[in-house]
Amino acid sequence: MGMSLFTPLSWNDSGFILTGVLNTVYISLVAITIGTVLGLAVGFLRAESNRVTNTLLGGVLDILRSVPLIIQLILFSTYIGAMGHPLNPFAAGSIVLSLYTMAFMGEVFRGGFESVPQSMVVAGRSLGMSYWQTVLYIRLPIGMRAVFPSWLGVALSVIKDSALVSVIGYMELLRTSEQLISRTQQPLEILLGVGLFYFIISYPLSLYGKYVERKMAI
Amino acid sequence: MIKIQGVYKSFDELEVLKGVDLDVKKGEVISVIGGSGSGKSTLLYCINGIEKIQQGNIIVDEIDVHAKGTNRDNLRQRLGMVFQQFNSFPHLTVLENASLAPRIVKKLKKKEAIEIAKEELNNVGLSDKFDEYPTRMSGGQQQRLAIARALAMKPEYMLFDEVTSALDPELVGEVLDTLRMLSDAGMTMICVTHEIAFAREVSDKIAFFHQGIIEELGTPEQVISNPQKETTQKFLSKVLH
Amino acid sequence: MEYVFHWNIVFQKMPQLLHGAFVTLHLSVSAMLIGIVIAVLLAIAKMSKSRIYSLPATIWVEIARNTPALFQIYMAYFGLGALGIHLSPYVAVLSALIFVNAGYLTETFRGGFQSIPETQYNASKSLGMSSIQVYRYIILPQMFRRIYHPMTNQFVWSILMSSLGILVGMNELSGETQRLQSLSFRTLEFFIVAAIMYFIITKFVLLSASLVSKKLFKGDI
Ligand SMILES: Nc1ncnc2c1ncn2[C@@H]1O[C@H](COP(=O)(O)OP(=O)(O)O)[C@@H](O)[C@H]1O
Numbered sequence: 001m002g003m004s005l006f007t008p009l010s011w012n013d014s015g016f017i018l019t020g021v022l023n024t025v026y027i028s029l030v031a032i033t034i035g036t037v038l039g040l041a042v043g044f045l046r047a048e049s050n051r052v053t054n055t056l057l058g059g060v061l062d063i064l065r066s067v068p069l070i071i072q073l074i075l076f077s078t079y080i081g082a083m084g085h086p087l088n089p090f091a092a093g094s095i096v097l098s099l100y101t102m103a104f105m106g107e108v109f110r111g112g113f114e115s116v117p118q119s120m121v122v123a124g125r126s127l128g129m130s131y132w133q134t135v136l137y138i139r140l141p142i143g144m145r146a147v148f149p150s151w152l153g154v155a156l157s158v159i160k161d162s163a164l165v166s167v168i169g170y171m172e173l174l175r176t177s178e179q180l181i182s183r184t185q186q187p188l189e190i191l192l193g194v195g196l197f198y199f200i201i202s203y204p205l206s207l208y209g210k211y212v213e214r215k216m217a218i
Numbered sequence: 219m220i221k222i223q224g225v226y227k228s229f230d231e232l233e234v235l236k237g238v239d240l241d242v243k244k245g246e247v248i249s250v251i252g253g254s255g256s257g258k259s260t261l262l263y264c265i266n267g268i269e270k271i272q273q274g275n276i277i278v279d280e281i282d283v284h285a286k287g288t289n290r291d292n293l294r295q296r297l298g299m300v301f302q303q304f305n306s307f308p309h310l311t312v313l314e315n316a317s318l319a320p321r322i323v324k325k326l327k328k329k330e331a332i333e334i335a336k337e338e339l340n341n342v343g344l345s346d347k348f349d350e351y352p353t354r355m356s357g358g359q360q361q362r363l364a365i366a367r368a369l370a371m372k373p374e375y376m377l378f379d380e381v382t383s384a385l386d387p388e389l390v391g392e393v394l395d396t397l398r399m400l401s402d403a404g405m406t407m408i409c410v411t412h413e414i415a416f417a418r419e420v421s422d423k424i425a426f427f428h429q430g431i432i433e434e435l436g437t438p439e440q441v442i443s444n445p446q447k448e449t450t451q452k453f454l455s456k457v458l459h
Numbered sequence: 460m461e462y463v464f465h466w467n468i469v470f471q472k473m474p475q476l477l478h479g480a481f482v483t484l485h486l487s488v489s490a491m492l493i494g495i496v497i498a499v500l501l502a503i504a505k506m507s508k509s510r511i512y513s514l515p516a517t518i519w520v521e522i523a524r525n526t527p528a529l530f531q532i533y534m535a536y537f538g539l540g541a542l543g544i545h546l547s548p549y550v551a552v553l554s555a556l557i558f559v560n561a562g563y564l565t566e567t568f569r570g571g572f573q574s575i576p577e578t579q580y581n582a583s584k585s586l587g588m589s590s591i592q593v594y595r596y597i598i599l600p601q602m603f604r605r606i607y608h609p610m611t612n613q614f615v616w617s618i619l620m621s622s623l624g625i626l627v628g629m630n631e632l633s634g635e636t637q638r639l640q641s642l643s644f645r646t647l648e649f650f651i652v653a654a655i656m657y658f659i660i661t662k663f664v665l666l667s668a669s670l671v672s673k674k675l676f677k678g679d680i
């Protein structure tokens with residue numbers, strides 16, 4: 001048996017795989033966190049502002065939601081490269097994924113703010129609360145609770161979409177496994193492992209989301 | 219004529235009807251009163267064959283409802299039913315609600331079905347609502363639509379299951395007026411109801427239902443003014459306060 | 460550093476880009492139609508009382524919903540390849556999109572069906588309708604209204620996700636853009652135009668869907 005060009009998967013690869021796993025988790029958390037914060041701001045603005053701002057803001061969010069993420073990633077990293085300020089894949093990926101997340105979270109939170117009945121706000125004002133106090137103590141907690149299942153749904157799709165950041169060279173799980181596949185020529189085993197990883201993260205959370213939704217419906 | 223003979227009905231373990239006997243002659247109005255959960259709705263569902271029975275017979279105009287070969291879809295054309303929930307078809311206009319079944323079940327021409335539907339809708343006072351969608355109407359209007367929808371099939375019998383129970387108090391009157399009109403026109407009716415005063419006024423007979431059997435059956439005079447059974451007295455004292 | 464845009468080359472390649480857009484539409488429409496048929500069957504299976512039917516349907520749905528689309532495309536292209544099943548990029552992307560669409564739509568259909576109260580069935584039965592008539596005239600039309608919107612969204616999702624064809628060298632809009640830009644190195648220009656085309660396609664789909672729904676659904680539910 002001669003030397004093979006390909007070497008099979010071995011325990012030595014576990015560190016490499018772990019890096020991929022951690023990077024996937026890392027960029028997902030960053031995007032969900034930043035996307036949630038920005039989405040809250042955007043959702044609040046949209047619920048509160050007049051027609052003009054609303055339409056403008058809506059238009060921008062619309063673009064983010066109507067252009068494939070993969071194109072946004074390629075465009076952004078090419079653009080900053082062409083402008084002479086290349087970013088590392090993690091930074092570029094985080095920015096695009098966060099804005100993308102914001103676009104979806106914004107709609108979720110807007111729905112949340114708008115779902116709080118005006119009568120509750122009036123009740124708050126009648127107790128002497130200021131405008132911002134009603135936002136902070138009434139609309140935010142009540143509205144956010146109502147949209148938690150939708151928020152979780154968006155967060156789960158961000159974890160899955162983070163796989164796309166591999167196209168601009170970020171070493172997340174899928175790109176790690178791509179490299180392993182080209183070395184080991186064992187695509188099936190490796191891909192099944194990758195799928196299992198996503199499933200193990202996503203499935204329990206989706207069950208939890210359904211559980212909360214059912215509990216809220218009663 | 220509807221003949222109910224020794225009917226037993228259970229849902230799995232739960233025995234709901236425990237030997238019900240009742241005859242309803244042509245032109246009679248029979249009101250069924252009794253506590254919640256006593257099996258009144260179930261009895262109506264068994265009469266039109268939506269629910270199966272375990273023992274006994276229900277005969278409608280010589281047709282055994284629960285016999286093997288009976289075409290119950292055909293039979294139900296003779297038995298109109300109106301429910302506590304309005305059950306309007308929300309995707310159809312008022313006129314479409316009332317003309318659908320004559321058209322697709324009786325296979326009438328569209329024009330004919332619409333004529334009949336319009337006539338029945340006029341009778342229940344919905345002549346200005348033909349093109350309205352039911353979800354935009356009040357409960358009383360929806361319930362009158364449900365009555366017209368059933369009548370458009372030209373049934374021989376009408377089964378009413380607490381048709382005023384889901385209505386706001388101020389809307390009960392208009393629906394009861396419609397029932398009164400029907401009874402005056404000679405329709406054969408079984409009314410499950412909590413409106414004791416109404417039942418006494420329109421009924422030929424009143425059946426008091428208790429735990430799956432008819433405890434007491436008689437004229438309004440007998441059952442409401444002079445109830446013999448203690449359970450009947452208790453029930454009446456509760457609902458008449 | 461100043462970047463100088465050159466649009467001419469992109470306009471010259473417009474026919475190819477439009478062809479890419481056509482493939483994108485073709486791909487997502489097919490994935491949607493086949494996905495719908497499978498989803499109807501899966502939804503029926505999932506509502507079955509027998510686990511022999513409901514379990515495989517549940518497994519399909521949960522895998523489709525809880526793994527990335529990119530993973531599914533890789534599975535179809537590289538994973539099946541390892542088993543000796545070699546799919547063309549088109550078929551690989553198509554199968555992956557069908558798989559996901561069917562998974563999501565199953566839940567949409569099931570939810571839509573279960574949202575129609577049983578009382579509608581009884582009321583229709585009491586008018587003498589046969590079971591088939593009840594479904595044809597009462598249940599399915601109401602169900603269709605409720606699933607129309609989620610179905611439109613799923614279709615838009617298919618269009619956007621078909622862009623993953625770029626990763627397996629497919630000739631839909633993204634893959635075609637990738638190929639064309641690599642010949643001319645006008646990466647930005649080509650992808651900006653592609654982005655605009657995706658935007659127009661999705662807006663067009665959403666707009667027509669809402670126009671159709673206004674025509675189709677008069678009463679409110
Ligand atoms: N489809 C059903 N499945 C199981 N139990 C039922 C069903 N329908 C009614 N029941 C039960 O049968 C009993 C009688 O119900 P019902 O006929 O609706 O009473 P009523 O109309 O007198 O209030 C109740 O205990 C009810 O819970």
Ligand SMILES: [Mg+2]
Nearest residue numbers: 258259260380
């Ligand atoms: Mg009842």
